[in-house]
Amino acid sequence: MSERSGAASLQRRFRAEWAWATALASAIILAATWGGWTRPADNLLYDAAMRIVPAEADPSLLIVAIDEPSLERIGRWPWPRTIHARLIEQLATARPRSITLDLLLTESSDDDASLAAAMRLGAPVALPAQILVPGRNGQAFERLDPAPLLARASSRIGHANTRIDSDGTVRSAALCFHPDRKAQPLAHLMAIGAEGQADCGTPMRLRFAAQESFATISFASVLRGEVPAALIEGRRVLIGMTAQGLGDRYPVPVAEGGTMPGVEINANVLNAQLQDGWVREPSPLASILFGLAPTWLLMGAFWWIRPRAASLIAVGLMLAVLGLSIAALAVQWWVAPGPALLGLALAYPLWGWRRLQATSDFMADELAHLEQEAAPLLARQDALDSDHVTRQARQLAGAIDQLRDLKRQVGDALAGLPDPALVSDLSGRIVLTNAAAERTFGRALTGLDAAEALLDIAEPQARSPLTAYLGNIGQGHIEFEARDDRVFVLRRAAIISADSSPRGQIDYLTDISPIARARRERERVLQLLSHDMRAPQAAILALLAQPQPDIDRARIARHARQTLTLADNFVDLARMQERPFNPEPVIASDLASEAADSLWPIAQQRGVQITICDDSDCAFVAAERESLFRAFVNLIDNAVKYSPDAGEVSVRIDGKGETVHLVITDQGKGIDPAILPHVFERFTSDGAGQAVKGVGLGLNYVAAVIDRHGGRIAVANSAEGGAQFTIVLPVAGPV
Known part of the structure; x- marks a missing residue:
């Protein structure tokens, strides 16, 4: 096949x-x-x-709750109907839109007359009837209406039966009770115009409002006149039981494992009608x-x-x-x-x-066909076996051994490559790599996506061109910088099978970091020669070309000194990278004083005073005297240059345990906050001053010297203005 x-x-x-x-x-x-x-x-x-998405409670609904505080203040349940009469009288004075007394009052009482009289005073009062299913004496159902006096005084009688699902939870309601076609439908206590609806007995899903979201006031508070009439006026009032252990309570979707009192369920039924909140299917x-x-x-x-x-x-x-x-x-x-x-x-x-x-x-099936096919080139030179299956199995084993040997040879050749190499299949997953690649990427690569692995080591700015190259390998090669500052050249080549169909690709990385560093160094040298060293020389030539007989020797000397300082710093930086550290014990305060003294003529020209405060107790540091002296000179010289005329430069030396702190503060304008984090990098300059301009190499030289001495340097703008450089050097110990 x-x-x-x-x-x-x-x-x-x-x-x-x-x-x-x-x-x-x-x-x-x-x-x-x-x-x-x-x-x-x-x-x-x-x-x-x-x-998650409960209904909104209609603000026109108000529940008067027979709650625990009401039981405490009025007494044990049941209450005389005169209590309810007083409540309805109190409500009537506030002129509510309607009152629903959600209490079963099916038995007559001596107090029915007072309650009936109160029900006729103001807003219409609706009463519930109880429907028993099945009814007594073998009836299919039985209807228990309110006591006759109360029924005649009520504006409407409706059923308040709660429809419960098979799991005991209330999720729907029917707007009328219609057990058979012979009986007249009885509307729900909270129904609004449902009597004329042909399908009013069909249960409809309720979208409940969150529990206790309807406005609720205590029965006892209303009875005592503690509730303002404005809170009741124009609202639909429902009176019912909410106290635990009293009245009907049912599980509902929004109860979160608890129950909801029947009066609140009825409020949800009315709420659904007012807001057209029935849930349709x-x-x-x-x-x-x-x-x-x-x-x-x-x-x-x-x-x-x-x-x-x-x-x-x-x-x-x-x-x-x-x-x-x-x-x-x-x-x-x-x-x-x-x-x-x-x-x-x-x-x-x-x-x-x-x-x-x-x-x-x-x-x-394929293995069966393979076992039936002759494979003389893959056959092993073992003794023939009379069993055909065993013979084919040995041939298959021989083919597998050859494939393993071939894979091992390819792997050994790949492992011998000095640079990282990744072999991936058509899906881009790495199937073969070498130790150089795992060292470069810092993890095992087999099974990872080759493009993702390459993009992961590249710095963010290099990822876009790298992605474009990986999508079009006909570009030859691409050079990119990694996140650890190494620079690589990537070459991707397709792997083609014997039938000229693609089988994958191989990515070969060459680390050219030394070449890239040399290239960057060459660019920096060219920048130094073309700008920073050329500028003062051009200034000298311009001064010499002036027709005036008097040559400004001071300016010529300043430009020449600037050139020499730049050249010395550049040469010293290069030498420090090549020679070993060879320190000698030096008193830090003496070296700082010598540096300040060497700059006295320059400071004197501008009236800048250099003050030295030594609290180091002649602490020694292990230093290469010449380079550390030049670093101190560079810092104090910058402080003098950026100080205003007749200003002051403060040099303070403190001994703090095992370290010596040298703090140099000037009274200039400080350093631009935008370049403050980069002030110790090469060729970073601050042109804030009018008379002088930094060349951008001196502070890099200072940082390199301090780092060579095992110390650290920091810079900040002082609160009083001006820049403040802090050098911390380890103490060399007594000599």
């Missing part, structure tokens, strides 16, 4: 298995949707979604399509994505289904996600199983 025909056969098998898996998953989704298999899970998801056809679409999308994606990404897409689709259900609930729709989630949960393992089975069968 040829490779092409074998691959085509496997592709056909994959298509058949895919169609079978898709059909089976679709059938299960259809059965789950029609049969309600996932309804318990859907209810739990509905509860969770409800807690799609048609059966739409529900089926919603359940099938994610599974079909996932099954279609299996042809285009890698297996390891399939699980992420499946999880992503599950999250999308949940997110869509929550978003739909926010706009009063509930699309049950259970069938869709079930389909996604089945599709991935089902397709994985069938694809694995097809691949296993294909591999078994």
